[in-house]
Amino acid sequence: MKALLLTAHGDASVLACGELPTPTPGPGEALVRLQASGVNHMDLLIRNGYPGIAVQLPHVLGGDVVGLVAAVGRGVTTVREGDRVIAAPVSGCGHCERCVEGQEFLCDAWQYLGFHRPGGYAQFCCVPARSLLALPESIDAGIAAALPVAGLTAFHAMTSVAQLRAGQTIFIWGGAGALGTMSIQIARALGLRPLIAASSEEKRALGLRLGAELALDPNDADFADRLRAVAPAGVDAVLDSVGAQTFPRSFSMVRKGGQLLLCGMIGGREAPLSIHQTYLRHLSVRGLYLGSRAELATLVRLVADRTVNPHIGTRIPFEQAAAGQQLLESRRNQGKIALLFS
Numbered sequence: 001m002k003a004l005l006l007t008a009h010g011d012a013s014v015l016a017c018g019e020l021p022t023p024t025p026g027p028g029e030a031l032v033r034l035q036a037s038g039v040n041h042m043d044l045l046i047r048n049g050y051p052g053i054a055v056q057l058p059h060v061l062g063g064d065v066v067g068l069v070a071a072v073g074r075g076v077t078t079v080r081e082g083d084r085v086i087a088a089p090v091s092g093c094g095h096c097e098r099c100v101e102g103q104e105f106l107c108d109a110w111q112y113l114g115f116h117r118p119g120g121y122a123q124f125c126c127v128p129a130r131s132l133l134a135l136p137e138s139i140d141a142g143i144a145a146a147l148p149v150a151g152l153t154a155f156h157a158m159t160s161v162a163q164l165r166a167g168q169t170i171f172i173w174g175g176a177g178a179l180g181t182m183s184i185q186i187a188r189a190l191g192l193r194p195l196i197a198a199s200s201e202e203k204r205a206l207g208l209r210l211g212a213e214l215a216l217d218p219n220d221a222d223f224a225d226r227l228r229a230v231a232p233a234g235v236d237a238v239l240d241s242v243g244a245q246t247f248p249r250s251f252s253m254v255r256k257g258g259q260l261l262l263c264g265m266i267g268g269r270e271a272p273l274s275i276h277q278t279y280l281r282h283l284s285v286r287g288l289y290l291g292s293r294a295e296l297a298t299l300v301r302l303v304a305d306r307t308v309n310p311h312i313g314t315r316i317p318f319e320q321a322a323a324g325q326q327l328l329e330s331r332r333n334q335g336k337i338a339l340l341f342s
């Protein structure tokens with residue numbers, strides 16, 4: 001099979017098209033022939049080589065897996081050859097307390113597609129069969145690629161983690177990215193009031209089109225005033241995938257009793273925290289990424305009934321994933337960067 005191989009750590013030039021033997025599904029696994037995958041920040045962290053994130057080279061990146069079941073291993077009864085599927089990106093041991101509760105992302109033996117096991121930057125991918133969900137024909141494969149990583153993280157953050165209620169505000173940094181655009185629409189679907197920051201006029205216009213109530217320029221002098229005009233006591237939650245660069249502002253804009261939802265570190269991974277202000281203001285600092293298979297199933301239903309319409313800004317053949325990564329690094333992309341397979 002053709003695969004895009006990570007051959008060394010470095011910039012996008014270390015990705016090379018190559019051939020790998022098509023994997024054979026082991027017991028409990030299914031082989032998926034890819035229709036679409038996607039580019040994520042996690043791919044960049046792994047590619048660049050990050051402390052604590054080690055992979056064996058050559059490695060196949062890609063947390064988003066959408067396609068057709070091509071073969072199943074021993075004992076698999078939940079999917080059959082030919083089924084159109086989408087994979088939950090995290091699997092667990094399947095039998096610990098966390099896994100039994102459906103929270104495989106909390107399993108100590110967690111495996112993330114494209115990190116602990118080969119991912120979606122290849123024509124075929126072996127995944128645990130229990131990670132697979134049926135994908136309706138009505139959902140285009142490229143659109144589905146926005147769901148496993150970006151969509152699931154946004155949905156998990158606002159529902160299970162923050163348990164936000166209709167009418168509450170959520171501020172979203174990077175409102176025009178894949179996570180941002182999914183977050184706006186999911187927030188709207190939940191009856192929340194999404195407020196965003198985005199770095200260009202075009203990106204802010206996209207955010208407003210997708211349902212943001214307010215779209216701010218993070219560099220504007222009147223940023224805080226405009227935010228206060230719609231959320232006088234502060235926002236109920238902040239979804240912060242940027243990290244150290246935005247954390248102080250996230251901390252200051254959240255209301256008393258509000259929540260800081262941390263799910264990324266593209267702007268740095270360490271930030272000072274005032275313990276005093278945190279307890280004085282009854283703040284919750286919550287860390288998260290991805291989510292459960294059940295949450296992904298709910299999200300698939302929201303997309304199938306058109307309540308949520310993922311914005312795919314870029315569709316490219318999977319062989320051009322290096323260019324997709326460069327686009328993501330340039331921060332010029334809008335919405336999801338989908339990788340398509342012929």
Ligand SMILES: [Zn+2]
Nearest residue numbers: 093096099107
């Ligand atoms: Zn487990």
